[in-house]
Amino acid sequence: MTETGRFGRIAAKGRLEVAGVSKSFHGSAHASTVLDSLSLYADAGEFVSIVGPSGCGKSTLFHMIGGLLRPDAGRILLDGRDITGTRGHISYMPQANTLLPWRTVLDNVVLGLEVAGGTDRRTARKLAAEWLRRVGLGDYANAYPHVLSGGMQQRAAFIRALISPQPVMCLDEPFGALDALTREDMQRWLLRIWEENRRTVLFVTHSIEEALYLADRVYVLGDRPTRVVEEIRVPFPRPRPDGLYGKAAFISLRTRIYELMRKDR
Amino acid sequence: MAGNNGWKLRVGSWKGWPPAAAVVLLLAVWQGAVEWFRVPKWLLPGPADVFRDMLGNWPRLWMHTKATLMICLPGFAASVIGAVGLALLMHRFGVLKRALAPLIVMSQNVPTIILAPLLAAWFGYGLFPKLVVVFLVCFFPIAVSMLDGLKDTDPAMKNYMLMIGASRRQLLFKLELPHALPFLFSGLKISATYSVLGAVIAEWVGSTKREGLMLFLNTTLSAFDLDRAMTAIVMIVAVSLAFYGLIGLIERLVIRWKPAGEEKA
Numbered sequence: 001m002t003e004t005g006r007f008g009r010i011a012a013k014g015r016l017e018v019a020g021v022s023k024s025f026h027g028s029a030h031a032s033t034v035l036d037s038l039s040l041y042a043d044a045g046e047f048v049s050i051v052g053p054s055g056c057g058k059s060t061l062f063h064m065i066g067g068l069l070r071p072d073a074g075r076i077l078l079d080g081r082d083i084t085g086t087r088g089h090i091s092y093m094p095q096a097n098t099l100l101p102w103r104t105v106l107d108n109v110v111l112g113l114e115v116a117g118g119t120d121r122r123t124a125r126k127l128a129a130e131w132l133r134r135v136g137l138g139d140y141a142n143a144y145p146h147v148l149s150g151g152m153q154q155r156a157a158f159i160r161a162l163i164s165p166q167p168v169m170c171l172d173e174p175f176g177a178l179d180a181l182t183r184e185d186m187q188r189w190l191l192r193i194w195e196e197n198r199r200t201v202l203f204v205t206h207s208i209e210e211a212l213y214l215a216d217r218v219y220v221l222g223d224r225p226t227r228v229v230e231e232i233r234v235p236f237p238r239p240r241p242d243g244l245y246g247k248a249a250f251i252s253l254r255t256r257i258y259e260l261m262r263k264d265r
Numbered sequence: 266m267a268g269n270n271g272w273k274l275r276v277g278s279w280k281g282w283p284p285a286a287a288v289v290l291l292l293a294v295w296q297g298a299v300e301w302f303r304v305p306k307w308l309l310p311g312p313a314d315v316f317r318d319m320l321g322n323w324p325r326l327w328m329h330t331k332a333t334l335m336i337c338l339p340g341f342a343a344s345v346i347g348a349v350g351l352a353l354l355m356h357r358f359g360v361l362k363r364a365l366a367p368l369i370v371m372s373q374n375v376p377t378i379i380l381a382p383l384l385a386a387w388f389g390y391g392l393f394p395k396l397v398v399v400f401l402v403c404f405f406p407i408a409v410s411m412l413d414g415l416k417d418t419d420p421a422m423k424n425y426m427l428m429i430g431a432s433r434r435q436l437l438f439k440l441e442l443p444h445a446l447p448f449l450f451s452g453l454k455i456s457a458t459y460s461v462l463g464a465v466i467a468e469w470v471g472s473t474k475r476e477g478l479m480l481f482l483n484t485t486l487s488a489f490d491l492d493r494a495m496t497a498i499v500m501i502v503a504v505s506l507a508f509y510g511l512i513g514l515i516e517r518l519v520i521r522w523k524p525a526g527e528e529k530a
Contacts (some may be wrong), residue, residue: 097421098421114439
């Protein structure tokens with residue numbers, strides 16, 4: 001079923017499973033069901049994208065994976081272990097700039113390791129400094145984040161998530177606030193780093209192209225309540241070629257997802 | 266970075282010009298008017314007279330100033346500890362916050378000039394009631410600024426910290442406290458100036474010791490020694506300004522980052 005064999009080195013752990021999760025919020029007038037028995041998974045070392053219309057309960061889903069919210073029904077499993085309602089099992093990167101302004105770039109990148117504990121300070125800082133150098137941010141290690149451009153800030157935030165010890169990375173529209181050109185650069189950059197490291201990634205985005213370009217599998221979500229409309233295995237080989245956006249197969253897959261999302265509205 | 270600082274320094278000194286010029290002009294007009302209209306010294310001394318008396322009487326003036334500082338500084342320090350401590354407790358326990366918020370506002374609304382004699386009636390004319398006056402005068406700005414700072418953390422950053430599994434303690438030390446620091450310092454600067462005034466008012470009630478700027482002011486005023494009385498006023502202003510400046514200096518040493526809202530200048 002999985003094509004893991006083709007990709008070589010793959011993280012041994014990190015299969016995330018969302019099993020039949022439901023969630024309703026009780027407003028003053030009426031209860032609204034945000035998620036209704038939603039199931040999806042990401043295999044260890046797999047890059048999974050989730051596309052769906054805005055406000056379709058993706059942040060509720062992430063909050064439940066992160067353990068901030070408890071589902072009314074269903075479970076969140078990590079490598080078969082029930083982690084429903086408990087925190088600290090994932091690393092995370094949101095769309096907003098969440099680098100702490102009073103920490104230098106290096107101290108920010110260390111934060112994930114620091115909060116998780118279990119890594120001594122020297123080792124953590126060395127690892128962070130190495131990664132910053134690798135991604136061309138070495139000169140900014142001791143600068144404060146406000147001097148970085150939006151793209152550079154998100155690079156640092158990604159490294160922060162990447163070197164965190166948790167096997168699953170949840171990326172919540174990480175490039176949503178960037179301009180189109182920077183965004184394309186960041187996608188290419190992200191793929192290059194991910195293809196070397198193969199962490200389990202759950203990547204939420206509005207952009208169908210982005211989902212198809214990056215992921216092994218794409219979940220197309222429908223609105224109110226959020227459910228999986230379609231699950232698509234992306235057939236393009238890795239490393240993904242540069243001109244992929246223009247290929248006929250890419251365009252026809254993109255059109256199909258677009259039609260799915262339109263029909264669902 | 267060094268070049269940047271130099272630029273800031275130059276801007277800083279340029280910014281300092283208008284108020285400095287205004288003070289010099291005011292003193293010049295004062296001196297000129299006193300000499301032109303031949304105002305007798307016992308009615309209104311000129312700045313030159315005040316300055317001359319200050320130099321001549323320096324040891325006595327400094328002795329009284331020290332006595333006032335011995336009320337102002339410990340009272341301020343106790344207030345910082347008490348107000349920051351209470352703000353932290355109120356931040357941690359919502360019930361406490363709701364219960365005490367009105368009381369804190371009320372503490373600010375009792376006029377110091379009424380409070381001081383009341384405290385003297387209860388606790389006598391020693392040091393303790395005077396420290397209490399300074400403590401209460403300083404308490405409100407510090408507690409309120411600290412509470413605001415703790416409450417006002419960026420929701421995206423808080424969400425990030427929770428998603429990666431930060432404990433309450435980590436949330437406080439890594440996010441909320443650093444974020445509250447600039448707020449705290451604006452409260453400290455206000456309280457620093459209040460503390461000198463509070464100490465002087467506390468002294469006005471009377472003291473078992475024959476020292477302090479208010480006592481000095483009282484004796485010189487009753488002797489119609491106006492230029493000497495003016496030296497006390499100059500000292501009160503100078504001490505307030507120095508204290509304010511000191512807190513500002515500490516602030517600049519502690520807060521090296523750009524506070525939120527100034528990002529992307």
